[in-house]
Structure formats: structure tokens, C-alpha cells
Amino acid sequence: MPESHLWGGTIRKMWLSEADKFRDHLLRLDRDSRRMRFGMAVSDAFIIDYASRLGEMKCLVYGFFVEGELRAAAEMRQIGDAWSADAEGAFSVEHDYQNRGVGTELLGRIIRAARNRGIQRLYMNCLAENHKMQRICRKYEAELLFDHGEVVGRVLPALPTYISLWEEAVDDTSGFVMAMIDLPVHSEPVA
Numbered sequence: 287m288p289e290s291h292l293w294g295g296t297i298r299k300m301w302l303s304e305a306d307k308f309r310d311h312l313l314r315l316d317r318d319s320r321r322m323r324f325g326m327a328v329s330d331a332f333i334i335d336y337a338s339r340l341g342e343m344k345c346l347v348y349g350f351f352v353e354g355e356l357r358a359a360a361e362m363r364q365i366g367d368a369w370s371a372d373a374e375g376a377f378s379v380e381h382d383y384q385n386r387g388v389g390t391e392l393l394g395r396i397i398r399a400a401r402n403r404g405i406q407r408l409y410m411n412c413l414a415e416n417h418k419m420q421r422i423c424r425k426y427e428a429e430l431l432f433d434h435g436e437v438v439g440r441v442l443p444a445l446p447t448y449i450s451l452w453e454e455a456v457d458d459t460s461g462f463v464m465a466m467i468d469l470p471v472h473s474e475p476v477a
């Protein structure tokens with residue numbers, strides 16, 4: 287859906303200059319959510335290092351912001367040196383914002399972004415016990431592949447259309463206006 291205002295928050299693409307917000311969001315994840323997000327228990331130092339490499343990771347990140355604070359993020363990372371047929375998605379929603387439809391909405395944004403970049407296979411890795419993530423993957427008719435305690439959700443995005451490109455552009459325009467409210471002028475969007 288083109289509108290980016292949901293549940294009192296805003297979904298928009300993140301900017302390279304927002305690595306600090308990304309880091310603070312990941313640090314706020316409770317222990318279980320952290321483990322689900324990274325597939326293992328991770329320390330604060332790991333998260334600080336991970337978030338500091340946001341610009342190098344060649345990824346596109348959608349954020350869910352409430353009153354300027356990042357409360358959920360969806361990352362789409364390229365596999366290999368450039369955007370190709372395959373990409374990987376990862377999701378994090380802070381505890382108080384879970385089960386409100388935010389993750390579902392973010393996955394929809396990532397699938398549309400994948401589609402508009404000609405990505406043919408979008409993979410989501412999660413632990414086998416992560417039924418919530420599997421539930422939102424199923425909503426988008428993902429194929430779920432179970433393997434040694436992990437589940438890989440595979441979505442095959444459709445070909446881009448003028449409408450899907452237009453919807454992303456409309457989202458970007460409203461997201462840009464929201465970003466300009468609290469960002470320095472010389473910021474670049476991630477990917």
C-alpha cells in the first residue's frame with residue numbers, strides 16, 4: 287500500500303546517516319528477539335559493530351519510526367557484489383510493537399523493493415521455532431524450507447510493473463519529506 291503512516295508511525299527507507307538509530311533500535315531488542323533476529327545470542331558489542339557497517343553492507347533498509355525513534359527495521363541485503371537474482375531479508379520489531387502488523391507491512395515493502403530491482407528469489411532465514419516469522423512469510427506465499435533447526439523462507443517476487451515502481455516512488459517521496467524533518471541536508475539513502 288502506498289501510504290506510509292501506520293499505527294501512529296511512519297514506514298520509510300532509512301538513510302546512511304541513521305546508523306545510530308539503527309544501532310539503538312537493535313540494542314533495544316529484548317534477549318529473545320535478538321536471538322531470533324540474528325539466529326543466536328549476540329552481545330551489545332556485536333550489534334554496535336553490525337550497525338556501524340550499515341553503509342558497507344549494500345543493503346536497503348526500511349524503518350518504522352514512531353516520534354522520530356526507529357522501532358522496527360527490515361533489511362534487504364544483496365547476495366554477492368551487486369544486486370542480482372538473489373537477496374536476503376532480515377526483520378526486527380521491538381517487543382512493544384510486535385503483533386500489530388508492522389512486520390507484515392515491512393515484508394510487503396521489501397518484496398516490492400525486490401520486485402522493482404529484478405530480484406527473483408528473496409530469502410529469509412529464521413530459527414525453526416520462529417513461528418511468527420514463518421507466519422508472516424506464509425502471508426506472502428513464501429515457500430518454507432526446513433533444515434537443521436533453521437527455516438529458510440523463499441519468496442519469488444513478480445516482475446516489476448509501472449504500478450509497483452510508481453508505488454515505491456510515491457512512498458519514497460513521502461518518506462523523504464518525513465526524513466527531512468529531522469535529518470541533516472547532506473544525507474544519502476541506504477542503497
Ligand SMILES: CC(C)(COP(=O)(O)OP(=O)(O)OC[C@H]1O[C@@H](n2cnc3c(N)ncnc32)[C@H](O)[C@@H]1OP(=O)(O)O)[C@@H](O)C(=O)NCCC(=O)NCCS
Nearest residue numbers: 319322323376377378379384385386387388389390417421
Ligand atoms: C518476527 C517479527 C519480524 C514479526 O513482526 P510482527 O510485527 O510482530 O508481526 P505481525 O504483527 O505483522 O504478524 C505476526 C503474525 O504472527 C502471528 N503470531 C503471533 N505469535 C505467533 C506464534 N507464537 N505462532 C504463530 N503465529 C504467531 C500473529 O497472529 C500474526 O499473524 P496474523 O496477522 O495472521 O494474526 C517480529 O516479531 C520480530 O522482530 N521478532 C524478533 C526478531 C525476528 O524474529 N526476526 C525474524 C528473523 S530475521
